Amino acid sequence: MADPMKIRAQMKGDTADIRVLMSHAMETGQRKDNAGNTVPAHYIQSITVDVGGKRVLQGQTGPAISRNPVFGFKVKGAKAGDKVVINWVDNKGEKRTDEATVG
Amino acid sequence: MDALRRPLLKGAGATGTLAAALAAGVLKPSQVLAADINRAAFEVKDLAGALKGIGAAGAAESKDVVIRAPDIAENGAVVPVDVASNIPNTISLAVLVDKNPFPLTTAFDFANGAVPEMALRVKMGQTSLVEAVAKTADGKFYIAKKEVKVTVGGCGG
Numbered sequence: 001m002a003d004p005m006k007i008r009a010q011m012k013g014d015t016a017d018i019r020v021l022m023s024h025a026m027e028t029g030q031r032k033d034n035a036g037n038t039v040p041a042h043y044i045q046s047i048t049v050d051v052g053g054k055r056v057l058q059g060q061t062g063p064a065i066s067r068n069p070v071f072g073f074k075v076k077g078a079k080a081g082d083k084v085v086i087n088w089v090d091n092k093g094e095k096r097t098d099e100a101t102v103g
Numbered sequence: 104m105d106a107l108r109r110p111l112l113k114g115a116g117a118t119g120t121l122a123a124a125l126a127a128g129v130l131k132p133s134q135v136l137a138a139d140i141n142r143a144a145f146e147v148k149d150l151a152g153a154l155k156g157i158g159a160a161g162a163a164e165s166k167d168v169v170i171r172a173p174d175i176a177e178n179g180a181v182v183p184v185d186v187a188s189n190i191p192n193t194i195s196l197a198v199l200v201d202k203n204p205f206p207l208t209t210a211f212d213f214a215n216g217a218v219p220e221m222a223l224r225v226k227m228g229q230t231s232l233v234e235a236v237a238k239t240a241d242g243k244f245y246i247a248k249k250e251v252k253v254t255v256g257g258c259g260g
Contacts, residue, residue: 015218019222026226028204028226030204045142047211049217051215051216054214054215054216055214055215056213056214056215056216056217057211057212057213057214057217058211058212058214059209059210059211059212060142060145060209060210060211061208061209062145062205062207062208062209063205063226064200064203064205064208064225064226064227065208065209065223065224065225065226066180066181066182066224066225066226067180067181069223069224070222070223070224071221071222071223072185072221072222072223073217073218073220073221073222074217074218074220075215075216075217075218076216076217076218077215077216078216
């Protein structure tokens with residue numbers, strides 16, 4: 001099981017500034033290990049972000065996102081105290097969901 | 104399971120998959136964001152094909168799509184890229200790296216107040232154009248490009 005995401009969500013004016021750090025190897029499937037074997041691809045394929053119970057972002061990612069991906073998003077109309085729920089699913093079907101509160 | 108799923112998706116096409124999901128009641132219309140991003144576009148190895156895969160083949164260049172990325176990236180494994188669209192009714196943003204093995208890096212859909220802007224970190228194999236594509240609610244595409252030089256071996260270039 002992957003490590004928890006680190007999520008920071010803060011109001012700036014009427015906009016919530018959300019940053020998330022995901023813990024993931026993001027193997028591209030192009031790299032070779034010391035023995036010359038190709039390291040199989042293992043990367044996050046889809047991400048969703050819900051704020052205050054509403055789906056605000058939904059995205060697909062490929063292997064070219066850096067290891068331990070960091071994303072920054074902005075959501076208008078959110079309020080302090082809203083719950084932020086972020087979910088990812090990778091190409092092996094592993095998934096992780098973490099929550100934070102807008103501060 | 105993936106091996107089976109792939110050709111199915113390709114065959115059905117994005118709309119087919121979406122229609123099936125709707126019919127099955129899996130997705131309520133209000134929740135439908137960008138389920139129509141074709142996963143196959145992530146496996147296309149050339150830029151033109153990847154743009155076509157996300158439906159943006161004829162995208163018009165626009166200064167209202169903004170890319171903030173370093174002119175020179177010392178570490179190609181972690182290149183910070185910010186993209187934003189100042190075009191009204193932007194519903195989706197995609198980021199592509201021209202010379203990567205698979206140019207399409209990510210595509211996000213925005214709804215319910217999400218600002219069409221995102222910060223991410225991408226891998227770049229070599230010096231290349233980074234391209235951002237914005238899609239508006241009426242189905243138009245706009246594109247912006249920025250070259251990022253990648254220094255190999257940390258020589259500081």
